Amino acid sequence: MNTLTNRQKEIFDFIKSKISDEGYPPTRMEISKFFGFKSPNAAEDHLKALKKKGFINILSGTSRGISLSDDDDNxxxxxxxxxxxxxxxxxxxxxxxxxxxxxxxxxxxxxxxxxxxxxxxxxxxxxxxxxxxxxxxxxxxxxxxxxxxxxxxxxxxxxxxxxxxxxxxxxxxxxxxxxxxxxxxxxxxxxxxxxxxxx
Amino acid sequence: MNTLTNRQKEIFDFIKSKISDEGYPPTRMEISKFFGFKSPNAAEDHLKALKKKGFINILSGTSRGISLSDDDDNxxxxxxxxxxxxxxxxxxxxxxxxxxxxxxxxxxxxxxxxxxxxxxxxxxxxxxxxxxxxxxxxxxxxxxxxxxxxxxxxxxxxxxxxxxxxxxxxxxxxxxxxxxxxxxxxxxxxxxxxxxxxx
DNA sequence: TGAAATACTGTATATAATTACAGTATGAAC
DNA sequence: GTTCATACTGTAATTATATACAGTATTTCA
Structure with a gap:
């Protein structure tokens, strides 16, 4: 598994905290709003990077379809x-x-x-x-x-x-x-x- | 807190299992599909009942905006x-x-x-x-x-x-x-x- | 030094999802 | 004996969301 950049780690941590705080993953817009992105595509790009590096899975066509692949707190x-x-x-x-x-x-x-x-x-x-x-x-x-x-x-x-x-x-x-x-x-x-x- | 009917408990359990399996709550359509409902409103009604009885919270206007209100496994x-x-x-x-x-x-x-x-x-x-x-x-x-x-x-x-x-x-x-x-x-x-x- | 990865803006669109309204049917409660 | 809760069907509209495409600028690596 690849390593994350600082920014990617921030995004990843935000996703994790959203899941543990709200009970569901964020949308692209929610990510963008939190980080001040002016385009939801910035979030999209980050999600793709996180997926490519194996930290999350994305279900296409599914709202909030983000899951953490590294669930092993076991x-x-x-x-x-x-x-x-x-x-x-x-x-x-x-x-x-x-x-x-x-x-x-x-x-x-x-x-x-x-x-x-x-x-x-x-x-x-x-x-x-x-x-x-x-x-x-x-x-x-x-x-x-x-x-x-x-x-x-x-x-x-x-x-x-x-x-x-x-x-x-x-x-x-x-x-x-x-x-x-x-x-x-x-x-x-x-x-x-x-x-x-x-x- | 009120008690759930059998059907409501089934719905509630489905929501819980979706969250633990997929990492996010189901949509109305996903609930309906699983239980064979022909209308997403059947799921909507159940969610409202679960909310009324205090088992879940619903965030309006939010996709998959369902959260479990009591973390009673603690x-x-x-x-x-x-x-x-x-x-x-x-x-x-x-x-x-x-x-x-x-x-x-x-x-x-x-x-x-x-x-x-x-x-x-x-x-x-x-x-x-x-x-x-x-x-x-x-x-x-x-x-x-x-x-x-x-x-x-x-x-x-x-x-x-x-x-x-x-x-x-x-x-x-x-x-x-x-x-x-x-x-x-x-x-x-x-x-x-x-x-x-x-x- | 040049290609690839990173980190975004900006626009647009198909579709996913919520959710209201109008019904039907059944059983329990008062 | 009617009201209320339960448990749905059916339709439809607004909005939420994913996600593609076209860019720009900077940094990293080979």
Whole structure:
């Protein structure tokens, strides 16, 4: 998908806000009025550009026939992570679900938790944790780490150039102490929320 | 708000599905075509009825100018419950948020948990629990009980005509043993899910 | 440096859409 | 037993809307 110019992004944002505010997309005239265009064709041209770049679909002959093609506010749920594959690789995506209704930080994906290593902080087997992948990992945060292709959820209690300590929140598990220069360690993100389904 | 006739509900549902499928509301002609009306005025009449009953708004002179007036898929979050007031009374509603993305059962409201009495089952202070108020309360379910105006979340471990036992999932709390004939006991619902926001 | 993309103005027109008015028929409410 | 709400048919007019064509000016990229 191509990138939008500043002006095109403004138009695209206007369309999105119209849809969320009014409940329906704008007409060419409404776009023109908002941006001060003297001709509806200016809006038409922008819509064609947005369509060409794949950001919207246009139904011809249909009033307000604009739909956003990039509707994916749905967030992937990651089940088991295959060795060697990136977190968000298609083979790892169990399904897609809408965003967490609460959450101060953005959620990039949900990860289904396996095992009981974090029960002391209320993260149970089969829970979904909401993960933000761009937040800087910080001490005392619950992080999603990948150690030599093994994905694990733990509390980060120490991080320096040659030592990383990951703590399981369960007395039955030992701390994981790693020299990041010797093993392959990646942080896949920080846990920012949790969803549990009870039956 | 008035109630809808079966036919009006069909029309209303069609409008909702059009909005979610196509991204914009239908025209009178599209409604008529779908239902087999031979006149667009049949749709017009229905829209007026829906407007009169408060289910939609209509912007005159605007193509597809239909908007849904009640975003009733948003679910109330209940904070502190005032003594004597029904659970869902307005004064108890903190805010409204979209439905839990997962959940096998319907969610009638979210309740903000106060205290640590359920930490052994992973329910922590400030968590939101998703509550279904119509499920029959069952042994071993986590229930929301109201005992003489005091709302509490506990595991129901015994229920009979003259004895109800509610268990806190934390060693520091004793079981609550109640004779339902002597105190005012109501079950407000069953916990069907959980949301936690982490910062 | 020259073509293509961007960002518009200006005009025009076919058609999409709203919506009023005039009816018909049926069942519920008072 | 008549009024009101529901649920439509049928017609028609005004206006809302999409969208083509012909331009101009500027910027981007190869």
């Amino acid at each position: 967030i992937p749920v990651i089940g088991l992570v295959s060795a060697g594959s990136p977190m968000l690789a298609e083979e790892n995506v169990e399904k897609k679900i809408p965003a967490l209704p609460i959450s101060s930080h953005g959620v990039d994906f949900y990860l289904r938790v396996r095992g009981d290593s974090m029960i002391n902080v209320g993260i149970f087997d089969n829970d979904l944790i909401a993960v933000n992948k761009d937040l800087k990992v910080k001490k005392n945060a619950i992080v999603i780490a990948r150690i030599d292709d093994e994905v694990t959820v733990k509390t980060l209690i120490e991080i320096s150039n040659n030592k990383v300590v990951l703590k399981a929140e369960n007395e039955n598990y030992d701390d994981i102490v790693i020299n990041p220069n010797k093993v392959n360690l990646n942080f896949e993100g920080t846990c920012v929320g949790l969803i549990r389904n009870m039956n | 679910i109330p979050v209940i904070g502190l419950v005032s003594a004597g007031s029904p659970m869902l009374a307005e004064e108890n509603v903190e805010k409204k948020i979209p439905a839990l993305p997962i959940s096998s059962h319907g969610v009638d409201f979210y309740l903000r948990v106060r205290g640590d009495s359920m930490i052994n089952v992973g329910i922590f202070d400030n968590d939101l629990i998703a509550v279904n108020k119509d499920l029959k309360v069952k042994k071993n379910a986590i229930v929301i009980a109201r005992i003489d105006d005091e709302v509490t979340v506990k595991t129901l471990i015994e229920i009979s005509n003259n004895k109800v036992v509610l268990k806190a999932e934390n060693e520091n709390y004793d079981d609550i043993v109640i004779n339902p004939n002597k105190v005012n006991l109501n079950f407000e619902g069953t916990c069907v899910g959980l949301i936690r926001n982490m910062n």
